[in-house]
Amino acid sequence: MTSAAETRSATTAAEEGGAGASGGAGRRVRDVGASGAGRLAGGRGPRRRLADAAASATMVLIGAIFLVPLLWVVLASFNTEATLSVAWPDDWSLGNFRAIWNAETTFRPLANSLLLCGGATLVTMTAAVLCAYPMSRYRFTGKRPLLLTVIFSTGLPITAVMIPVYSLFVQVNLVDSMLGAILFLGASSLPYAIFLTKGFMDAVPMEIEQCAWTEGAGIYRALWSVVMPLMRSGLSVATIFTFVMMWGNFFVPFMLLLSPEKLPAAVTLYTFSSQYGQVAYGQLAAFSIFYSLPVVVLYLFMGRSLGTGFAAAGGVKG
Amino acid sequence: MSTPAAPATRRSEPAATAPSPSSPQSRGRRRRAGTVLGDRLTLARAVPMIPAAVLLLLFMAGPILYSLYLAFTDSAIRGEGAADTSVVGVENFTDALTDPAFWNSAGLTIVFTVVSAVIGQNLMGLLLAILMERAHRGVTFVVTAVVVAAWILPEVVAGYLLYTFFAGDGSLNAILSTLGLPTQDLLYTVPIIAVAFANVWRGSAFSMLVYSAALSGIDSDIHESAAVDGAGPLRRIWSVTVPLLRPAIATNLMLITLQTLSVFGLIFIMTGGGPARQSQTLPLYMYEQAFSYGQLGYGTAVALLLLLIGAVASLAYLRLLPEEEKR
Numbered sequence: 001m002t003s004a005a006e007t008r009s010a011t012t013a014a015e016e017g018g019a020g021a022s023g024g025a026g027r028r029v030r031d032v033g034a035s036g037a038g039r040l041a042g043g044r045g046p047r048r049r050l051a052d053a054a055a056s057a058t059m060v061l062i063g064a065i066f067l068v069p070l071l072w073v074v075l076a077s078f079n080t081e082a083t084l085s086v087a088w089p090d091d092w093s094l095g096n097f098r099a100i101w102n103a104e105t106t107f108r109p110l111a112n113s114l115l116l117c118g119g120a121t122l123v124t125m126t127a128a129v130l131c132a133y134p135m136s137r138y139r140f141t142g143k144r145p146l147l148l149t150v151i152f153s154t155g156l157p158i159t160a161v162m163i164p165v166y167s168l169f170v171q172v173n174l175v176d177s178m179l180g181a182i183l184f185l186g187a188s189s190l191p192y193a194i195f196l197t198k199g200f201m202d203a204v205p206m207e208i209e210q211c212a213w214t215e216g217a218g219i220y221r222a223l224w225s226v227v228m229p230l231m232r233s234g235l236s237v238a239t240i241f242t243f244v245m246m247w248g249n250f251f252v253p254f255m256l257l258l259s260p261e262k263l264p265a266a267v268t269l270y271t272f273s274s275q276y277g278q279v280a281y282g283q284l285a286a287f288s289i290f291y292s293l294p295v296v297v298l299y300l301f302m303g304r305s306l307g308t309g310f311a312a313a314g315g316v317k318g
Numbered sequence: 319m320s321t322p323a324a325p326a327t328r329r330s331e332p333a334a335t336a337p338s339p340s341s342p343q344s345r346g347r348r349r350r351a352g353t354v355l356g357d358r359l360t361l362a363r364a365v366p367m368i369p370a371a372v373l374l375l376l377f378m379a380g381p382i383l384y385s386l387y388l389a390f391t392d393s394a395i396r397g398e399g400a401a402d403t404s405v406v407g408v409e410n411f412t413d414a415l416t417d418p419a420f421w422n423s424a425g426l427t428i429v430f431t432v433v434s435a436v437i438g439q440n441l442m443g444l445l446l447a448i449l450m451e452r453a454h455r456g457v458t459f460v461v462t463a464v465v466v467a468a469w470i471l472p473e474v475v476a477g478y479l480l481y482t483f484f485a486g487d488g489s490l491n492a493i494l495s496t497l498g499l500p501t502q503d504l505l506y507t508v509p510i511i512a513v514a515f516a517n518v519w520r521g522s523a524f525s526m527l528v529y530s531a532a533l534s535g536i537d538s539d540i541h542e543s544a545a546v547d548g549a550g551p552l553r554r555i556w557s558v559t560v561p562l563l564r565p566a567i568a569t570n571l572m573l574i575t576l577q578t579l580s581v582f583g584l585i586f587i588m589t590g591g592g593p594a595r596q597s598q599t600l601p602l603y604m605y606e607q608a609f610s611y612g613q614l615g616y617g618t619a620v621a622l623l624l625l626l627i628g629a630v631a632s633l634a635y636l637r638l639l640p641e642e643e644k645r
Contacts, residue, residue: 052453055453056457058445058449059446062445068483068489068490069468069482069483072479130366131367131370153374155576159621160601160621161385162621163608164382164384164621166614168384183376187376187377190373190374191378220366247472250472266474269474281482284478292471296471299470
């Protein structure tokens with residue numbers, strides 16, 4: 001019952017840690033705590049407990065259904081005889097992992113993914129932080145329309161612009177260029193990254209920068225050594241979010257990259273079945289695990305603040 | 319849609335709407351407080367925005383403008399229109415609107431969006447968010463971890479996982495037959511429903527996180543007093559929670575609709591749009607026309623029609639927003 005409130009306070013607390021306790025955030029944490037306590041003090045009758053138990057039971061049921069496909073990929077990866085159905089392996093084996101443990105199948109696609117998504121994340125976050133700073137710190141006419149344009153372009157379905165992008169890339173000879181794919185992927189994530197970054201930057205009070213300014217620091221210096229350290233947690237949420245979304249993206253590299261030696265894991269996984277003739281489901285599962293591992297690790301590393309950060313930025317604030 | 323700008327407005331508006339320079343006191347104060355920051359944007363101060371502006375103009379605005387030209391040409395990968403492209407006016411659009419395959423895809427896109435996003439993800443997210451408030455903490459922790467894991471997995475992996483789930487020899491049928499229930503063959507009989515369920519599996523976490531964040535902002539006293547007044551749990555959800563969540567619901571619906579309209583990889587992996595185009599939503603139709611048949615101009619026209627559907631849906635959701643949120 002209190003978990004949602006706790007998540008909220010946890011993320012706000014995390015924000016505070018980075019941003020140095022702005023008054024508003026602190027007050028919200030206290031409010032949530034107080035109302036939670038009030039509810040506890042109110043006591044819980046048998047009807048209430050029954051309702052709570054029903055809520056738990058429903059959640060377990062939903063969770064079990066959501067779990068089945070995830071269970072399949074884990075169990076099948078250790079089962080060289082894996083079929084389409086989820087099943088406990090008769091003998092656990094690392095055979096599937098051994099079969100795909102080579103440069104061509106696994107390491108090169110993953111390295112390509114890392115190059116593509118890492119490069120694009122770097123492009124996106126550099127441009128986003130630089131762009132968010134003036135938007136957060138200065139007044140100018142057209143600021144609101146500009147912000148609204150940024151917000152609306154976050155909703156632009158990238159799928160719908162891929163044909164003209166492909167067509168343009170053919171004309172300037174950027175198709176099958178890793179740099180071209182990095183720049184496009186970077187640009188396509190930019191509106192959301194600017195929006196997230198600006199939100200986190202707004203939470204950093206300006207007074208501290210003003211000190212830096214009076215001591216003669218330029219704007220880049222102030223941004224780099226004052227503002228960015230203070231919004232560290234927000235920046236890591238934005239960076240990891242950007243990276244995770246790019247890592248899962250299939251359509252962009254599918255359209256823009258052609259040579260087998262340049263393809264990232266998203267695309268080679270699609271060609272996985274055709275590559276080997278008959279589909280080896282165990283190997284497909286093992287490769288899926290390798291491919292998913294980075295984002296799962298990042299998620300575990302960032303914990304709930306990542307998820308709540310996304311949603312807060314995407315839904316509640318937006 | 320105005321809330322995201324709230325922090326910015328709070329910061330900048332007092333300055334903008336402050337008692338105008340007529341009062342000498344306020345002018346002096348402002349000059350001292352904001353000699354550098356909170357000041358007006360000058361050309362030199364806008365320099366950091368250049369990289370983002372260049373990227374967005376080249377790779378986003380450019381292609382969008384180009385698509386407005388491309389959609390009116392016979393541009394193609396091969397054959398006529400490949401060597402020399404010529405403007406053909408609205409021919410691509412009239413072709414699309416008279417092609418039964420286009421209408422099939424448009425219909426499937428709407429079914430897919432309504433079933434998987436507006437109903438599926440939205441209600442599943444809301445249900446999970448409400449249950450989270452009540453369920454045992456350990457249960458909530460584990461279940462939300464599973465639901466969010468489904469969301470962060472790469473699209474292609476999700477496609478394969480849900481394919482194995484719904485396949486004839488897949489997990490769902492194994493479970494159904496263990497329970498003595500009749501088995502299903504959704505991937506062949508109604509593939510659009512199979513991919514819609516897949517999209518619910520993949521996307522519900524987003525709505526859940528949005529709603530749980532919004533719910534945690536609602537004062538629980540309101541629920542207490544509604545309960546004291548004798549409102550049952552369902553009644554409380556309908557008459558208290560849902561109206562308070564209205565802004566969150568409208569923005570969430572808009573975001574998940576736009577995401578769902580453009581889903582490509584999930585369906586492409588699971589069914590490839592088949593069998594017999596029964597799950598070919600507009601993005602897959604667009605892809606087929608542009609790349610399998612090489613009709614870039616026609617594919618772009620279809621993409622613009624897809625954008626039009628998204629724009630119409632967004633406008634509809636904006637009407638859902640309470641007046642004070644629109645500003």
